[in-house]
Amino acid sequence: MLVRDIMDLSLEALPIVKLADGEHYLNEAAENFVEGGFILVVDEKGCLLGKINRYNLDQGTPAHKLRSLIEPVKDTILFNENAFELVSYFKEGNKGVVYVIDQEKKLIGAVSWKNRAVHMLSRIKDYAPFFPNIFDAMYEAIIIIDYTGTIIYVNHAYTNIVGVPAGKILGKKMEDIEPTSMCLKVLKGHPPVLNQKILIESIGVQVLANITPFYVNGKLQGVISVFRNIYETINLSDELKKMRDIAQYLHNELKSKDKLPRAFNALVGNNRYFREALVLAATVAPTDAVVMIRGESGVGKELLAEAIHKSSSRKNYPFIKVNCAAIPESLLESELFGYEEGAFTGAKKGGKPGKFELAQKGTIFLDEVGDMSPAMQAKLLRVIQEKEIEKIGGKKTVHVDVRIISATNKDLETMVVKKQFREDLYYRLNVIPIFLPPLKRRKDDIPLLVDYFLKLYCKKHNKGKMIVSSEVMNIFLKHEWPGNIRELKNVIEHAVILCSSDMITTKHLPWYLKNAQADDIKLPEWQKETLPELVEKLEKDVITRVLKKYGNKSSAIKALGISRRTFYLKLKKYQIDISNI
Template sequence: MSNRNLQMARKERLKLLREVEGLLSYITDPVLVVDAEGKIVHANSAAEQILERSQIIMIGKHFTEFVQSESLSKYIHQGKPVANLAVNMINSKGAHLDFSCRLHPLLVDAQVEGAILFFTKPALRQEQEKSFRYGTRFSLDDVIGSSPAIVALKEQVMKIAKSESTVLIRGESGTGKEVLAQSIHRLSHRNKGPFVAINCAAIPESLLESELFGYEEGAFTGAKKGGKPGRFELAKGGTLFLDEIGDMPLYLQAKLLRVLQERRIERVGGTKAIEVDVRIIAATHKDLESMIANNQFREDLYFRLNVIPLYVPPLRERKEDLYELIQYYMHKFCKRFGKEPKRFSSQALKKIFDYHWPGNIRELENMVEYIVNLEIGDLVTVSSLPASIREMSEDENRDMAEEQQEPQTLNHLSKSLYRVNEMEEQLIIQALQRFGTSTEGKRKAAEALGISLATLYRRLEKMKRRRQFSK
C-alpha cells in the first residue's frame, strides 16, 4: 500500500474514532475503546468516574491494568462479539468492582482493529442496590426500652404489623417514628417489598407532587425523557412512609385522599390511571386536630390516615429507659470509633435524669456520641456533658416538666429516681471492686467517682440501711 493510501486509511480511522468518541460520551455506563493489541484509545467519562482515573492516564495502557478477566483478551484478538461476560473493574484504590462486559469488535476490511467494551452492573447487583435504597435498617429490636409505655407500644406493633390498614404515628420530633415505621414493615407480609420514605417537610412544595405521583415526559420544563415514576409506584408491593404528613399542602392532601380511596394515581401531566399496591404509614409531630380546626389539614384525610393510631412517648415521659438507651448508644459508638466503654459518675447521671430532653432520643444519641469523641478517661463526669445539659438548672427542668407532664407521669419519675439509686449503687460497687475496701481504696474509689470520701461513706451507709430495710 502506498504512503498516500496509508495516510487516507489513517484519516479514515481517526474520523471513525472521533465519531465513536462523540457517541460514547452520551452513554452513562463505563465504556473503553481498545486497539487490536488491547491498548486503550478512549475512555468515556463514566469509565473515568468508576476507575477514578482520567482518560489521559489510561490512554496507551493495556486494558488489563484496569479490567480483570481471563478471556477478554482472547475475544478482542478474535474479533468475536461477547455479551454478559463477568469481569472486575479495578479502581485507583485497588478495589475490585463486579461488572458485566459486552464486547463489540471493530473491523476494517475484515481485519480486527480493536473493540468497544461496554460495562454494566449485573442485574443482581442493580436489584441489590435498589433493595438497599428502598430497604429497612431498623427492626423492633432497635426500639430500645423496657418502660411500660414502650412495652405496650411494641405489643401494639406486633398486633397490627400484618394488617393492611393505614397507620398514623404521632410523637414529638426525635422520638423514633421512622424506626417504628420500619419495624412495622419488617414484621408485615410486605417485608419482601420496598420500604419507600418521603419527608413531606423536606421537599419543596413545587416538587412534592411529582415526587409522590411521578410525571410524564414533557409534563414541565426539564422533565426527564420518558417520564419518571413517583414514590407510590416505587413502593409497589411494599410500604410507603409519609413522614411529616402535617406539612403537606392542602391541594395535595385532596389528591392523596383520592388515592387512598381509589388506590389509583395519575402522574403529573398524564391521563392514564395507574393502580397502586402499597400500605401507607404516616407520621407527624404536629397537632392535627388543631390544624383541622384552623382549616390547615383536611378532616376527611385525617380519618383516612388515623385508622390505626400509634403514639411514641417523649423521653421525659419514660426516663426509666435512659440508662438502657445510654448503654445501647455507648456500645454503638465505642464500637464504631474503636474506643473502650465509659462509666458515668453519679452526679453526671443525676444531671442526665434531671434534664428535660426536648430533642428526645436524637438528642440523647448526640450526647453519647459527643462524650465518646471528646472524653479521654473512662469516667464521665458532669464536666464531660454537653453545655446544654450541664448548665440547665433543676428549677428550669422542673418548670418545663410541670408544664407538659400529666399527673400519671409522677409514677414514672419515682421509678426514674429509684433507677438512679440503683445505678449509683452499681457504680460504687464497681469502684470498690476495682480499688478495694481499705481506707486508701475507698479514697481512690471516691476520686474516681468524682465525690468526696465523706460523701462515699454516707452513700455506703445509705446502701446498708436500704438493704436492711428491704430484708
Template sequence: MNRNEQYMSAKEIQSWEEEIKNPFADFNYYRDLIEASPVLIYVYQNSRVIYVNPAVEKTLGFTFAEMTQKNFWDICHPDYRELIRERGLARLQGKDAPSNYEFKIIKKNGEAIWVDVFFGTIRMSNKIIGIVGAYDITEKKLLKEQLEIAKNELEFRVKQKTEELSLKNNKLTLLNRNLSNVIMNMSDGVVVVTRTGDFELLNPVFKQNWGNLLDSIKVKLKKDILNGKNDLITNMFDKHIAFRDEEFIYSTDNGSIHLLASGTPIVNEDGKVNSGLLILRPITEVHKLVNRFSGAKATFHFEDIITGNDAMSELIENAKIAAFSMSNVLIEGESGTGKELFAQAIHNHSHRSNGPFVALNCGAIPRDLIGSELFGYAEGAFTGARKGGNPGKFELASGGTLFLDEIGDMPFEQQIALLRVIQEKSVTRIGGTQAIPVDVRIICATNKDLHTEMINKRFRKDLYYRLNVISIRIPPLRERKEDIPLLVNHFLKDNYAYWDNDKAILSPHLLTSLQAYEWPGNVRELQNVVERMLNNAQGKQLDVAHLPPDLFSQKTPRRIQPAQNLNVKEEPAKTIRQARQLAKKLAEDEERQQIIKLLQLYKGNVSRVARELDISRTTLYRKMDKYKVDK
C-alpha cells in the first residue's frame, strides 16, 4: 500500500464504521467495557486502523478519523519499527515470537511514550481482524529508570561504604592485633580489670612475674575495687583519673607482694569507665633497673686480684669459700688495700651474683641522712620528701648484697636501726608504718680496729657480733712487696690506651725504689704513683727520676726492710728520697761501666760508641768527663 492509499473517503470511513459495528454488534457488553477501558485498543485490518477506543484518542491526541487515516507504523517510534516488523513476520510464518513487548509510540504532539503492547488476531465474519492492546507505561518506565538510577546510586554508595568500612575494619583489626601483640609482649605485667574486680585480660609476663601469688593479687585488687579501699583505683573508675608509678604493698599467706602500679581508665562510647588497664611491676624488677643505671653492679672477680703472695693467695681461697655462705662478712684492712674489690668478688662468686650489689660509704653520708639512705623514707616524712617516698639501700639491694664501707664511722644511733633490720629481715621506711621484707647479705668493710671501737663503746657490741661472722683481714702492701712489680705492670697496661707508649720499660733501680717504700696508701697510692710517672716520662724508659717529687718528704710508718737480692752496702733507705739517691748512684755506676766496655770493644772509637748508645758525640764526651773515663 502506498502513501496515497492511506487516505480514505468519507464513504469508505462510513463503510468501515459499519463493518466494525457489525463485528461488535453481538458484543455490546464487551464494547462498552472496551470503550470504558484505560487500555489503548486498536483494531486493524490489512494494516489499517478500523477502530480505536477513546483511551487511544485521549492518550495520543488523535481523533478516530485521524487514526483511521494512519498506518499503524506511523505511530510507532522509528527505533522499534524493525523489531515489530520482524516479530510480526515471525508470527505470520508460524514461528515462535513474543506476543507482547514494550516499545515507544509517538503522540500527535510528537512526544514519545512507552507502551506495553499485546498483539492478537480474531476471525469475525470470515475476516482476520488484528487487535492491539497497549498500556501507557511511561510513568512506570520513568519510575523504573529512576529506581534503577537510585538503585545504582545506592549500590555504588553501599559498595563505597562497604569498602570504607572494610578498610576501617581492616585497620581496626590490624590496630587491635598490634595492640594485642604490644600488650602480650610487654616486659611489664599488664591486666585489664573491670569495675567489679574481674580480670578480663592477662598478658604472659603478668603470670610469669607473679606465679603462685597471682590468685592473691586477684583477691586483693578485687577487695580494693569493691570496698573502695584504694583511692587511686577508685578515682580511676569514678573520676577517670590515671595514676603512675605508685607503690602497692599487700600481705598474704603466700608472702608479701610489693609492686609498682600504673593505671589508666578505659572510657567507652557513652563516656563511662567500666574497666581499666593496670601495669603492675614487681618492685624487685624496678630496683634492678634503678641499680643498673646507678652502677649498682659488681664488676670485679677473684681473678682480678693480682698477687704473688702466699698469704694473700690463701686469703682469696678462704674468701671463695665464704662466698657460698649466707653469713655476713666483715673485711678489715688499711685504706687502699682493696676491700671493695674483695666484697665485689665475694658477691660475684656467690649464688647472689645475678642480684644487685649496692654500696654505701657510711663515712661519706651526713649523720642526719644516713638513715634515709639506708632505710628509705615515706611520702611526707620530712620537708622536701619526694612524692611517693623513696626506697633505701636495703630495698634496692634485696636479692643481692649490701656493701657497707667504713662501717666503723656509722653514727651510734643508726647502729640500733641497722641491728633491727638484720634481726627482723624487714625494713620500715622513715615516716612509714609498713614493714617491707628484704633479702640481703651484708658485707662490711672498715679501716678501723672494730674490736677496739667496740671495747671503747664507740660501736655496739650486739651489732659487732652480728656483722663479724666471717672475718677477712687484707694485709697492707708493705707486707707483700713481691706484689709491687705485678701491680705496676698491671697499672701500666691499664694506662697504655691513654698514652702513645705501647710498652713502658722500667729500670731495675725504679723497681728497687718502689719496693723499698712502705706505701702507707697501699695499692691505691701505688696506682696513683704509676700514673703520675707516666705523665712525667719523656720516653719509654721509666726511671727513678720520674717519681713524684712530693713523695720525697713522706716518712714511712715503719723502718723499711732491704729489698731482696740487692747487693748494696748502704744502710736501708728510710725515705723515698734516700731510695731515690741510692737508685741514682747505682744507675750512674752501671752507665759508667757500660761506656768503659763499649770503648774497649770499639778500641776508643767515640763515634761508634755514641751511635751504640744512641746519643751525640758531645753528650758522650760530657759523660766521659763526668765519670772520669779516658779513651
C-alpha cells in the first residue's frame, strides 16, 4: 500500500498561497483560514516551497518579500512511498500532518494523525514488520482481516483491481462491506480457498482467489486473501496463445528462409539481419518492383541484384550491369541511352544501342547510382517515368520495358537534404530498399563463409581439401573487414594459392593480417604507480613478448622500430636476460 492510497486531506482542503509573477494567490481554504498559524507556500507549478505565517499575508507584505519569510516544511513524504513509513512517524507521538509530494516536489495532498488507515497499519505491522514492501511489489491484490472481521490491510494492487481506495475500507468490518465474503466464511472455519472463481458482489468483479487463515502462536489471528481479476487471467491465457502462435509463425519463417530460390545459393550466411535481407529480396523478386540495394562496398550488392533477376519472370532476358561511378560523366549518357550514327565525332557507323535498350524485357542494374550527376539524374528520372529513351543524336523515342535495380553505398537521405540527389528520383528508386549488413556486423557468418570460399578456391586452383588453423580463424573474427566479403574472398584465395599443405596458417595470410596475429598486449593494472612507472612496466612487457616471438635480436629491433643502441639500453635497464626467453 502506498501513501497516495490513504491520503485523507486533498489539495483543496489544505490552506495554500501560490507565489507567481510578483503576486500571491490564496486558495479557498487559505481564504477561510482565520486561525493564527502557518499557511503552505507553493510556486506557479505547485511545488512546495515551505510555509509562511498567515500574519505576514494579513499585513500586506509584497510578494517579492514573502519569499524571504518562508520557513521549511520538514514533515513531507513522497506519494509512492510505502504507507507503513507513516506508522513510524505517528507512533513517535506526532499529532500533526504529513504533506504528500511527488518527485518534482509538487504538493498533492496530506495524511493527518487521525487517519484511520494509519492506525490499522500499525496493528498489522506488529505481525510482520518486514512484509509490507513485499506485498506492495506484488501484482496480485491482497486484503487481510483480523479475527474480529476488521479489514486491517490492503496492498496497492487491491486499489487498482477493485477500484476502491484503501483509505475507505481500512478499519471497517468486512460484513458491512461484503456480507457474503468468502473471507468471513474461512474465518468461521470454512476450508481454505485455492484458485477459486469468486464474485465480489458489491462491485460486480469476478476474481480468481486464494484465501487462507493465519495463526500466531497457534491462535487464529485472521484471514489473508490474494486474488487477481479473472478477466486479466483470461487475457494472459489469450496472450500466451498469441505468443505460441507468434513462435510458430517465426518457426515457419525460419523454415521458409531455408527455402530461398536456387539463385540465392551464392549468397552465403545465416546471420539474422543478412537472412532478413535475402527473404525480402526473394519476396519482391517475382514482381516488377523497383529495388534499391543499400550497403557498404564489397557486401555483395551486385550478387544480390543478379539473384533477384534470376528469380524473376524476366530471368530468360538480359541482366545488364552499369557501374555509374566507373564511367566518365561525358560517356555515361551514351552508355545508358546509346547514340545514332553521326551523333558526334567518332560515333560508330550505324550508331550504338544503350544499356537500357540492351536490357529490353530484362533487368538493368545501376550500381553506385549515388555518383550520378544532377543532369544524368534528371534524364534517368524521365526514363523511369515515361518508360522511353531518346538516343544521342536521335529524333524519336524508343520504348523500353526494363526492370530497374539500383545500388549505392552513399547516404542518399543526406544527399537529398543537401540537394546533391534529386528527391523525386530518390523516391522512384527507393521503392523497396534492401539493406545488406557489413561483414563486421555479421561475424557469426565468418566460419561459414571461410568454408565456402575454401571449397571454391581449392577447386579453382586444383588444390586438395584445406582448413584454417584456430589462430587464423581468431584473426578473421577479430578483423573489422573494411573491404567486407570481397576482402575475405581475396584473403582466402591468397592463402589457398600460397598454402602447400592441408592447413592454412598465419604465414599464408597477407602481410596486414600477419601483423594482427601478435598477442594483444594487456595493459598493466594501476596499483598507485606513477605514469612513468606504468610506461616502464608496459615497455618491458612488450620487449619481452617481441623477443619471444621473433627469437633473435635483429628481428626484434626491426619489429620494435628502435635503434640497436636503444634496444640494448632497454635490455640493460629492465635486466632482460635473452638466454631465458
